[in-house]
Amino acid sequence: xxxxxxxxxxxxxxxxxxGATGTNYFAMGLEAGEPPEFWNxxxxxxxxxLHQRFVDAGADxxxxxxxxxxxxxxxxxxxxxxxxxxxRRAAELAREVADGAGRPVIVxxxxxxxxxxxxxxxxxxxxxxxxxxxxQVEGLxxxxxxxxxxxxxxxxxxxxxxxxxxxxxxxxxxxxxxxxTAGRTMMGLMPGDLGPVFDGLAVAPVAMxxxxxxxxxxxxxxxxEMTGSHPQHAYISKGNCGIPxxxxxxxxxxxxxxxxxxxxxxxINAGAAIIGGCCGTSPEHLAAMRTAIDTRSRGxxxxxxxxxxxxxxxxxxxxxVNAEGGRTSRRRLRD
Numbered sequence: 496x497x498x499x500x501x502x503x504x505x506x507x508x509x510x511x512x513x514g515a516t517g518t519n520y521f522a523m524g525l526e527a528g529e530p531p532e533f534w535n536x537x538x539x540x541x542x543x544x545l546h547q548r549f550v551d552a553g554a555d556x557x558x559x560x561x562x563x564x565x566x567x568x569x570x571x572x573x574x575x576x577x578x579x580x581x582x583r584r585a586a587e588l589a590r591e592v593a594d595g596a597g598r599p600v601i602v603x604x605x606x607x608x609x610x611x612x613x614x615x616x617x618x619x620x621x622x623x624x625x626x627x628x629x630x631q632v633e634g635l636x637x638x639x640x641x642x643x644x645x646x647x648x649x650x651x652x653x654x655x656x657x658x659x660x661x662x663x664x665x666x667x668x669x670x671x672x673x674x675x676t677a678g679r680t681m682m683g684l685m686p687g688d689l690g691p692v693f694d695g696l697a698v699a700p701v702a703m704x705x706x707x708x709x710x711x712x713x714x715x716x717x718x719x720e721m722t723g724s725h726p727q728h729a730y731i732s733k734g735n736c737g738i739p740x741x742x743x744x745x746x747x748x749x750x751x752x753x754x755x756x757x758x759x760x761x762x763i764n765a766g767a768a769i770i771g772g773c774c775g776t777s778p779e780h781l782a783a784m785r786t787a788i789d790t791r792s793r794g795x796x797x798x799x800x801x802x803x804x805x806x807x808x809x810x811x812x813x814x815x816v817n818a819e820g821g822r823t824s825r826r827r828l829r830d
Contacts, residue, residue, distance in 0.1 A: 498599045500642045500667065500701050503555060504729055504768050509788055511759075512556040512603070512733055512771025513549040514781045518748070520545070520560075530572050532564045535584040542585070546592040548778040550600055553785030556769065557593060557600060558644055559585040562607040565631050567619075579634040586638025603644035604635030604666070606657055613652045621656055628660025636666045643668040646706050646733075649680040651692050662698045669769075671706040671731050674717045678811045686717040687724035704731030707773045709810040710738045711750060711758040715765060715802045716809065722766030729768040734758060736775030738810060748775025752783035757805050759784040760791045 504510060520531050523541050534542050546557045564582045566575040574581075586604055593600035609627060611619040632643045643661035645668055648654045654670055661668035672680050672689060679685050684692070686705065693699055705717045714734035722730055737750025750758075755772060762770045770788065772780055803809060 497594075497641075498601075500556070500601050500603075500669070503599055503601060504702070507555070509763055509767070510555040510601075510769045511553055511781070511785055511788055512731070512769050513546075513554040513558055514552075514772040514776030514778065515736070515774050516545070516558065516560060516562065516605070518746075518775050519777060530563065530569065530574070531560055532569070532581045532585065533572075533574075535560055535581050535588060539584070539588055542588050543592055546589050549781060550592055550596050552778040552782040553789075554771075554781060555600060556603050556644075556771065557589050558603045558605040558646075559589045559635060559638075559640060560605070561585045561631065561635065562605045562646070563610075564605075564634075565607075565609055565627050567609040567611050567627060568607075578630050579637070582631050582634025583638035586635045586640040590639035601642060602640045603642050603669070604632060604640035606631060606635075606643050606645045606661070607647050608649065608653055613650060621652065624653060624656035625659045625663065628657045629663045630660075632661045632664035632666050632668075636664055640666065642666060642701060645670040648672045649684070650682040651684060654692055655696065658693060658696055658698075658700065662696065667698070667701050669702045669704075669731060670700050671704045671733060673707040674705055674713070675708045675811075678713075678717070686720040689721055690725035690728055700728075702729035702731050702769055704733070704767070704769070706731065706733035706771075707735060710735055710807070711754065712802050712806040712809050713811050715758065715761055715797070715806065716799050718762060718765045718767055719797070719799065719802075726766065730766055731769040731771075732762040732765070732767040733769070733771040733773050734762075735773045736777075736780055737807075739774070750775060750780065752780050754806065755780040756783040756787035756791075759787040760794070761797050761802060761805060763788065763791075764794045764797055766796070
């Protein structure tokens, strides 16, 4: 039952992407500071187990365990020469689970940022960045990934470099940013300006959008801004499970399955074609989101005020665009 991401969006209308990798791995025994990518070789059963739990919860898309699988991040662990090996093995593990699902499940090769600054602020050049991402995507492709899932990006230069790396490797791609800094990415990109980032590239993304960030309410408001600015694109919303809260030295997320089901419903009404969970999202949360996608009737396009009334206060305080295209103060909605 092999299909492409674009074909599956067309067939189903709204797809469910999986939940968190890192926070679920910590619950499974990953130690702080340990690269999750090493589990692809050292603990493959644990990697497959999480994929399987997400598929059992109803995920249409599972992300490979390769968020930091690039030479710059792996260099911190003296593993910069293992990019292709680890990426390929991660895709193979996800592919095994997807192929055993009995229904179409997309294997999305997770591609996170390098952690480096581009010249002139840093030493990373465009050519080096493209080569870095191409190496990772080539490994993912060799292992059976259907699409490169570029995520948690901040800088326009890095988004385009990752896209060009995927294009060079011959794999379709999606791209999401984290709008976690006063309604913008850390490098200043606004949600409504994401679409033009891909202008002039040889291949356009299959879908684009937002992931991670600071909470379910904030990512929904970012989604409203994106879908209001460029409604012709397919959009992704893969938000955190509520707000992170410290309990001693541990981080817990405030979102309940009911909250994430409500988040999924609002994301559909806001125009998302792919909805998933990021940090803190367990298979149990995902199952509730699956039920909401399958059973709740489509409603009117929400406003930012609707999002806050249903999901909770915004964490960010910068202004953003509401559903009617006007400016709405995030600070006012917090109070």
